Amino acid sequence: MLDNYNRDINYLRVSVTDRCNLRCRYCMPEEGGGNLGHYIILSLEDLARLIKISTTIGIRKVRLTGGEPLVRKNIGQLVQYISEIPEIDDIALTSNGILYSPMARELKDAGLNRINFSLDTLSEERYRFITRRGELKDALKAIYTALEMDMHPVKINTVIIRGFNDTEVMDFARLAYEYPLHIRFIEFMPIGDLHFWKEQRMISVDEVKKQIESEYKLETGRIIKGNGPAQYYNLVGGQGSIGFITPMSNHFCGLCNRIRMTADGKLRGCLYDKREVDLKEALRAGASDEELKQLFIQAVDMKPARHHMNNGWGNENQRKMYQIGG
Numbered sequence: 043m044l045d046n047y048n049r050d051i052n053y054l055r056v057s058v059t060d061r062c063n064l065r066c067r068y069c070m071p072e073e074g075g076g077n078l079g080h081y082i083i084l085s086l087e088d089l090a091r092l093i094k095i096s097t098t099i100g101i102r103k104v105r106l107t108g109g110e111p112l113v114r115k116n117i118g119q120l121v122q123y124i125s126e127i128p129e130i131d132d133i134a135l136t137s138n139g140i141l142y143s144p145m146a147r148e149l150k151d152a153g154l155n156r157i158n159f160s161l162d163t164l165s166e167e168r169y170r171f172i173t174r175r176g177e178l179k180d181a182l183k184a185i186y187t188a189l190e191m192d193m194h195p196v197k198i199n200t201v202i203i204r205g206f207n208d209t210e211v212m213d214f215a216r217l218a219y220e221y222p223l224h225i226r227f228i229e230f231m232p233i234g235d236l237h238f239w240k241e242q243r244m245i246s247v248d249e250v251k252k253q254i255e256s257e258y259k260l261e262t263g264r265i266i267k268g269n270g271p272a273q274y275y276n277l278v279g280g281q282g283s284i285g286f287i288t289p290m291s292n293h294f295c296g297l298c299n300r301i302r303m304t305a306d307g308k309l310r311g312c313l314y315d316k317r318e319v320d321l322k323e324a325l326r327a328g329a330s331d332e333e334l335k336q337l338f339i340q341a342v343d344m345k346p347a348r349h350h351m352n353n354g355w356g357n358e359n360q361r362k363m364y365q366i367g368g
């Protein structure tokens with residue numbers, strides 16, 4: 043359906059848990075956080091029912107996220123339920139990849155079309171530092187597995203953070219040159235742990251692009267399935283591509299086609315807008331499909347024209363990325 047700014051809303055991002063097996067420093071606290079119990083989060087059957095209802099307002103694409111979606115028990119079953127909804131033509135997932143390799147076949151067979159991996163560094167030591175709990179080799183193995191299983195396009199999301207991983211831009215570019223991978227550099231946003239990760243850490247991707255252009259020729263115009271807000275460039279002579287996602291330096295809200303559902307059953311029209319519609323309460327009160335559909339319409343109606351993240355540094359957000367669904 044069209045929202046109040048004439049944007050066609052056809053994409054639902056579904057957070058299936060706020061739990062994560064990593065504790066990335068800018069995203070989650072070391073202890074606590076990510077602990078919603080089973081009685082608070084929506085069941086797989088409720089999620090499937092809501093996704094089916096969302097198709098009646100025009101949702102065609104679903105992305106599962108979290109927290110870490112692969113820590114959710116029976117996630118393959120949810121993918122299967124979604125793939126049985128004929129109106130949904132694209133099922134994607136965003137993951138840190140740590141648990142992916144042994145689950146890859148089951149997920150693909152259940153109907154998963156694509157997977158984006160989050161990877162902020164190619165250094166083993168830095169990976170341990172940023173994630174506090176993870177090993178780079180497991181994340182890399184996931185990426186190779188996805189390539190081997192033809193889960194194309196395989197995308198890697200890299201949040202670029204000054205003083206942390208900005209020295210690795212060329213290493214990521216090389217990865218996209220050598221492998222059919224699509225590396226997307228994402229600007230750091232004022233969401234998450236802002237005590238240490240402050241505004242000075244934000245680098246505009248323009249800076250990153252200039253760095254890459256010092257060694258590689260970039261060519262515009264590449265269309266990549268599910269390309270959303272990223273602006274893609276081919277690396278001339280290479281296999282993959284580089285994408286830039288600029289929520290801070292050049293917001294793309296005019297093209298926004300998404301709404302978000304949190305693991306505890308709230309609908310949000312925008313990552314950075316606190317207003318939410320409570321689906322879970324309605325579900326538990328026995329709402330009909332038509333009543334739930336009206337709540338989806340309400341969320342679309344609430345979508346603001348644009349986010350105001352640039353005013354957000356230093357503000358405490360009520361919800362962090364892992365609580366909304368990154």
Ligand code: SAM
Pocket residue numbers: 062068069107108109110111136137138139158159160161199201228229230231232233234363364367368
């Ligand atoms: N666990 C999954 C993963 O690692 O992809 C999905 C959830 S995670 C919250 C989704 C993405 O949000 C990750 O790529 C992470 O880097 C990103 N993220 C978290 N905080 C962010 C921030 N302040 N700015 C930009 N991206 C952020």
